[in-house]
Amino acid sequence: MRSDRGNLTSRLVAAGSAVLLGLAGAAIAADPASASGHHPTPGSAGLGDRLYPLLGNGGYDVQNYDLSVFYPKKDPAQQVRGNVTITAVATQSLSRFDLDFGGDGVGKVTVNGRPAAFSRSGDELIITPQRPLDNHRRFTVTVSGFTATPISPNANSPAGFVTTPDGTIMAGQPDQSHQLFPSNDHPRDLATYTITMTAPVGWTATANGQPIRTTQRGGYVTSTYREFHPMAAELIQLAVGDFVTVNRAPVNGIPIRDVVPRRLADKLLPEAADERNEVAWMESKVGRYPFERYGSLVIDGDLGFALETQTLSLYDTTWFSLPTVILNPVLTHELAHQWFGDSVAPWVWSDVWQNEGHATWYEVLYAYETGTLKEYAGVTTLDDYYKRAYANGDRWRARYGPVAYPLRSDSIWDVFNPNVYDGGALALFALRQKIGVRDFERLERAWVAKYRGRSASTQDFIALASRVSGQDLRSFLNDWLYGSKTPPMPGHPDWTTTAVSSSAVAPALHR
Ligand code: ARG
Ligand code: ZN
16 A cells, blocks of 8 residues: 555545556467477566566466575675575476576576576576476476665665665565565466575564574574465565564464564554454455464555565554554555455456455445544545545546556556556445445455465456356446446446546646
């Protein structure tokens, strides 16, 4: 979720909008040897995602990452060094393949234990094994001695591997995690992770998932975490530095732990306390929490957004300086992402409305059901909230593109745009009006159950909505998700959307 001042102010005063925030295939098909998968060819440099063409790579499917990173000193800005062993299955016969990597250097690469040739081109690490890799076969690739240097965050940069006053953390969404480590950095390829961090005694290290072991030797502490559930590279978290980890009482058997800068622990920990209620509330809405644990990571700084890193959502002190009636729905937003966006990942980045629309839906619903919607958004009912969003519908579509088709990706705010957040939630409201609350709630539960641990597309959502409701919703949802005009709201024929005049498509709509 976005936290730039203009948007927050508009939330607080509830003024105006409530926005916070081929070709090769044809050639291959003509070649009988390739068609049968025997003739090795290079894996593609990207997955063909319209918004991020070079993100991810073709020709293999990662099963597991075993990543270790070494932090030589207690210096947030230092270069770190790491090794990663990736276990993958080839999905074509491969003469060579790419990993995504934008760090400083690469020491050595082996494939199935044998040295492999490699070169770098932009953020592509191109690896040529000594022998081609057979289609459908499992292989391992190890990149050892890679190096990377964190950047200092600022509200205009997409962040990534960043410094804080207390150490370094990850904010990799959507295309930055490979600045730290070689990976298949697209949410279509989920994998399990073992993450090992070695840092000087006195620093602590936390990552996604379950703590496995901590050992100490020669002035360094080595901490190992295991994410047993499939995870996209963009959702990785390695928080290393002068942090403390504090456990709370479990909720329905789910361990809760928070990670905060030591210096600010007494102030920040009480403010995150509502997360336990939110976990219980979300489970009552959509079913079992999908991962092994949950909690909040708060950093001393201003990132400009909060982020749903898997099992440990990331916030900054800007969020944590807000009143709890504002903060609690934001905590619920990031928690909701654990189901919507993390456990069920987008097939392409144009499907990001699935993440943000649902997270906004539960954020607003939580404020409503806890009696704080008025203070949160300046309206008292869900109808009022979505009527106001509806008024913005056509302007958002004109400026950013349809809900499921962001026009641009020059800045992350072109992709994570208001029509994806409140516009996505508005499309869900329209669907709920159309199929009724009961079927809508059944759909939400069915979606997170059916696609748990996988990527799913907008067409998958439309198909499931049709199946659960017993109605053919293809034209209804295609209009809502891909139309350049806001369709009529079922049940509210009187709702109007502000006309788009050339002056209304102002570049400063949300600034
Ligand atoms: N997915 C985040 C949220 O909770 C937004 C993050 C936008 N920034 C970014 N670097 N991806 O809304
Ligand atoms: Zn979000």
